[in-house]
Amino acid sequence: MEQENVKVWDTLKRDKEERIGQVKNLVKEGKVVAAKDTVALLEGVIKPGDKVNLEGNNQKQADFLADCLCKVDPKKIYDLHMVQSVIALKSHLDVFEKGIAKKLDYSFSGTQAGRLAEFVKDGKLELGSIHTYLELFARYYADLVPRVALVVAFEADKEGNLYTGFNTEDTPVIVEATAFKQGIVIAQVNKIVDKVTRVDIPAGWIDFVIESPKPFYIEPLFTRDPALITDTQVLMAMMAIKGVYGEYGVQSLNHGLGFFTAAIELLLPTYGEELGLKGKICSYFALNPHPTMIPAIESGWVKNMHCFGGELGMEEYVSARSDVFFIGPDGTLRSNRAYSQAAGHYAMDMFIGGTLQIDKYGNSSTATANRISGFGGAPNMGCDAKGRRHSSEAWLKCGKEYGLQEELIGNLPRGKKLVVQMQETFKEKLEPTFVEELDAWKLQKNANLDMPPIMIYSDDLTHIITEVGIAYVHKCTDMKEKMAAIRAVAGYTEIGMQADEKETEALRKKGIVKTPEDLGIDVSRANRSMLAAKNIKELVEWSGGLYNPPAKFVNW
Amino acid sequence: MLKWDELQKANFTDSNARARAYGLVDKGTFTEFVSPKDKLSSPHLPVLGEAIEFDDGIVTGVGLIGKRPIFVVSQEGKFIGGAVGEVGGAKMVKTIKLALRAYEDVKKEHPDSYEDRLPAVVISFETGGVRLHEANAGLLAHAEVMDQIQDARGKIPVITIIGSKVGCFGGMGFVAAATDVVIMSENGRLGLTGPEVIEQEIGKDEFDAGDKALVFRTTGGKHKYIMQDCNFLVADKIGAFKTQLDEVMKIPFNEIEGYRRIGSLKLVEEQLELVKKAVEIAPKDSKDMWKYFGNENPESLTNMSYDEFMKSVKRRERICK
Amino acid sequence: MALNEMKFEFKAENPKSINKGWSHFGVVGSGDMEILMEKMDLNGSVQVKIVTPVTGFDNVWGMVMEKFIRSSNLGDVYIEINDNNATPVVVSMRLRQALADANKQEEEVDEDA
Incomplete structure (x- = not known):
């Protein structure tokens, strides 16, 4: 009876040892398990109800482990709580269809967003919360610690050292949370080698490594073919450079992944140079290695670029530009989503990107009625960092113009x-x-969510750029004025047609709304000939042959 | 539209059909037949609720290269993918007919020096073939164009130009193959069944249409140049095509026949030899053929700039010449 | 299924016609349009005919055209547009480009095509 009173403080550790003990026979050498034994391994180390992290994001995917998880016996393993960055592969939802997993906490879903909404509606999946990347990572260290993490790397050695290299992305943040809370980490790798190119994750944090039958899948998500940029996008890019970048002297920033920002990137060496802005804007980026950044980098615009992840085809180019990118002693990029998101939140003066819808109050969202697409990282960058205490020219100027500043904090200066x-x-x-x-x-x-998913809230939004003009909405002193500023740039939409001409004139006088004419932009110059590169081939030429575009972009 | 001098420097790919037509002949010499002002658009598309264009997606006209009248047909890929319907097809046919009439006139008026003034037909293809919305008329147009090309044979040269985004596929792939001379850029593609159709019919394993690199090394200008399916490869500039046309116009007419790839018993035999060779080599990829024809490092050809490529490329030897 | 056809007529202050007798601009690609402008004695007004597969935006077309004609003081011109889903910004941009082309000098046109 005495024994019952002895408090046990290492149940997690004992549990881990017990689980690992059950699969000892599957381990060949060091930590290596054969691909064919993967399903048995998962059945041995995962228990019903576990929180399981399946690595994957909008770029790389632990696709082999995802497939294997779908093949475990649902009688043995069920009710899993998946905690993972994205729902991107069919297999990510198949585990719910098969009754292996039950609950989901995640950040972003692309092509599977429609099916995800159906699953939620049909009760096949219990949705926890939709997060931003950084928010989800944070919860890995609070109430969503993974019991088992299934991660992905380029190389492993037999002891379990991992090389994640160019596409390090989410791996460190997942492995650290799992390994140090006595969880189990399994890595699929493209190749088991004698000596890894570089140790990105030390062997002590890894329990099993498996050489997958096929290299893991990577999506070239950030490649935009300049051939598809329209004249209108060129016009709006010119407005952005002159009316925002130049106006505020924005030195550190993040770009969204659409064609608008691709157009801006390709106008820096042409229009930006013409305005004399080189050195005054765009020196520091938290950004994936966008191929459309090549001309600006080659022209000497960029001092520093930290990457969330890699981008297919940019490997050699990035390696050859270690003054700009973060490169390991082995000569290859080290990306890191968590750090880049932190930089995007705290160290960047500006976030700029496209959206799907903006309401009359200035809230914007990419959600559609039947797709739960989630957030990814945009809200972390697309919000005012309330904890920021360092200053910069752009940040201070924007704060000075902020129409509600005095109302909120009195006479203090704040950016x-x-x-x-x-x-x-x-x-x-x-x-x-x-x-x-x-x-x-x-x-x-439709999906019975607690609240409508908003990408950027109106109180964080400072500028809206449309082909009609720029609305400097942060300058407004109340919602009434802000709504008028939004109407003024909303063109011939139902919202825009409610604009009052006199009201718009008054806003232009106050500098809250600026048209291309107000900005001194010659609209007739706004065409594709302004772009520093007009197609993928010209990007290759700018890179001196170092950029190797993925096959689907090679149109020659 | 840009001025003629600026057009010469413009990318062929980025230009529209009318700009190409103006730029392919000597400065200031182009006169359009059935221009947009004539508003001769498709009678079929409005019934189907489909957008129309005043020129029905095909620009036709005549200009000069030196003293020679050049009858130009220029297809617009942005309008319904350049698909050929009734009106556009009729414009093509009539343009070749006019070239043949000009041939008779020139011969009559200048019996001793008519070679200097010999008309030519230039067709810039950007099409997937028949416009399905008006399929019967479109098919008929294909047949009639073929007919005209046969009539022109031995009288005036008919020259193909392919350097556009859409390329030249479907029935018009046959038409292009039946002309005397083919000029392409590396952006041009020539084939019969389009990549998407192959994928849809036989599957992704057979042909992955999303793999553009594969599509281009199977149908693109560089491959066609190595295989001798196209006679000349030029850079992606209107001026580069124009310069090549100037050169082709210098070829004595009795040598033009030698540039054909099909159209005689000998040429058929040459093609059959190639088929035999292909069976023997059993290529898994066009790069295997490139290697067979003497390109030691076929991988490197794809990304080479135009100038580099022209310096280092090895082509299949023609048997007939 | 048939195409949507719209007709408008506007009169600007101090109207001025185009330099060329007629002028054509643009290609009917997806999201794009072509514009034919013909000089015509219309008592100073501009007549517009638009043919498009798009329905439900007739009033927007009217507003875009009116704004263009008033801001450019165009008159005595007959405009025909074939459209395929161009957005208002593309329409405005193409109209401006078409007008610039239509106002080139005839000599310049002859010499340079």
């Missing part, structure tokens, strides 16, 4: 991050960007 949304008033198929009510509300109803 504000520039959060810029860029979109044409109508998208393809004449879908209006400006709407009375966001589709996010419909999604909330």
Whole structure:
């Protein structure tokens, strides 16, 4: 009876040892398990109800482990709580269909967003929360610690050292949370080698390594073919450079992944140079290695670029530019999503990107009625960093202009991050960007969410750029004025047609709304000939042959 | 539109059909037949609720290279993928007919020096073939164009130009193959069944249409140049095509026949030899063929700039010449 | 299924016609349009005909055209547009480019095509 009173403080450790003991026979040498034994390994180390992290994001995927997880016996393993960055592969949802997993906490889903919404509706999947990347990573260290993590790397040695290299991305943050809380970490790798190129994750944090039958999948998500950039996007890029980048002297920033920012990147060496802005803007980036950044980098614009992840085809180029990128002693890039997100939140003066819808109050969302697409990292960068205490020219100027500053904190000077949304008033198929009510509300109803998923809230938003003009919405002193500023740049959408000419004139006088004419931009010059590179081939030429575009972009 | 001098420097790919037509002939000499002002658009598309264009996606006209009248047909890929319907097809046919009439006139008026003034037909292809919305008329147009090309044979040269985004596929792939001379850029593609159709019919394992590198090394200008399916490879500039056309116009007419790839018993035999060779080599990829024809490092050819490529490329030896 | 056809007529202050007798601009690609402008004695006004597969935006077309004609003081011109889903910004941009082309000097045109 005495023994019952002895408190045990290492149950997690004992549990881990017990689980590992059950699969001892599968380990060949060091920590190596054969690909064919993977399902048995998972059945041995995972228990019903476990929190399981399946690595993958909008770029690399632990696709082999995802497939194997779908093959475990649902009678043995069920009710798993998946905690993972993305729902991107079919297998990510198949585990729910098969009854292996039950609950999900995640950040972003792309092509599977429609199916995810169906699963939620049909009760096949219990949705915890939709997060931003950084927010989800943070919860790995609080209430969502993974019991088992299934990660992915380029190389491993037999002892379990991992080389994640160019696509390090989320691996460190997942492995650290799991390994140090007595969890189990399994890595699929493209190749088991005698000596890894570089140790990105030390062997002591890894329990098993498996050489997958095929290299892991990587999506070239950040490649934009300059051939597809339109004249309108060139016009809006010119407005952004002159009316925002130049106006505030924005030195550190993050770009979204659409064609608007691709156009801006390709105008830096042409229009940016012409405005004399080189050295005054765009020196520091938290950004994936966008191929469309090559001309600006080659022209000497960029001092420093930290990457969330890699980008297919940019490996050699990045390696050859170690003054700009973060390169290991082995000569290859080290990306890291958690650190880059932190930099994007705290160290960047501006976030600029496209969106799907903006409501009459200035809230924006990429949600549609029947797809739970989630957030990814944009909200972490697209919000004012309230904990920021260092200053910069752009940040201070934006704070000085902030119309509610005095109302909120009295006479103190404080900066504000520039959060810029860029979109044409109508998208393809004449879908209006400006709407009375966001589709996010419909999604909330359809998927029974606690609240409509908003990418960027109106109180964080500082600028809206459309082809009509720029609305400097942060300058407004109340919501009424802000709504008028939004109407003024909303063009011929229902919202825009409610604009009052006199009201718009008054806003232009106050500098809250600026048209291309107000900015001194010659609209007739806004065409593709302004771009530093007009197609992928010209990007290759700019890179001196170092950029190797993925096959789907090679049109020659 | 840009001025003629600026057009010469413009990318062929980025230019529209009209700009190409103006730029392919001597400065200031182009006159359009059935221009947009004539508003001769498709009678079929409005019934189907499909957008129309005043020129029905095909620009036709005549200009000069030196003293020679050049009858130009220029297809617009941005309008319904350059698919050929009734009106556009009729414009193509009529343009070749006019070239043949000009041939008769020139011969009559200048019996001793008509070679200097010999008309030519230049067709810039950017099409997937028949416009499905008006398929019967479109198919008929293909047949009639073929007919005209046969009529022109031995009288005036018919020259193909392919350097556009859409390329030249479907029925028009046959038409292009039946002309005397083919000029391409590396951006041009020539084939019969389009990549997407192959993938859809036989599967991704057979042909992955999303793998553009594969698509281009199977149908693109560089491959066609190595295989001798195209006679000349030029850079992606309107001026580069124009300069090559100037050169082709210097070729004595009795030598033009030697540039054909099909159209005689001997040429058929040459093609059959190639088929035999292909069976023997059993290529898994066009790069295997490039290697067979003497390119030691076929991998490197794809990313080479135009100038580098022209310096280092080895082509299949023609049997007939 | 048939195409949507719209007709408008506007009169600007101090109207001025185009230099060329007629002028054509643009290609009917997806999301794009072509514009034909013809000089015509219309008592100073501009007549517009638009043919498009798009329905439900007739009033927007009217507003875009009116704004363009008033801001450019165009008159005595007959404009025909074939459209395929161009957005208002593309329409405005193409109209401006078409007008610039239509106002080139005839001599310049003859010499340079």
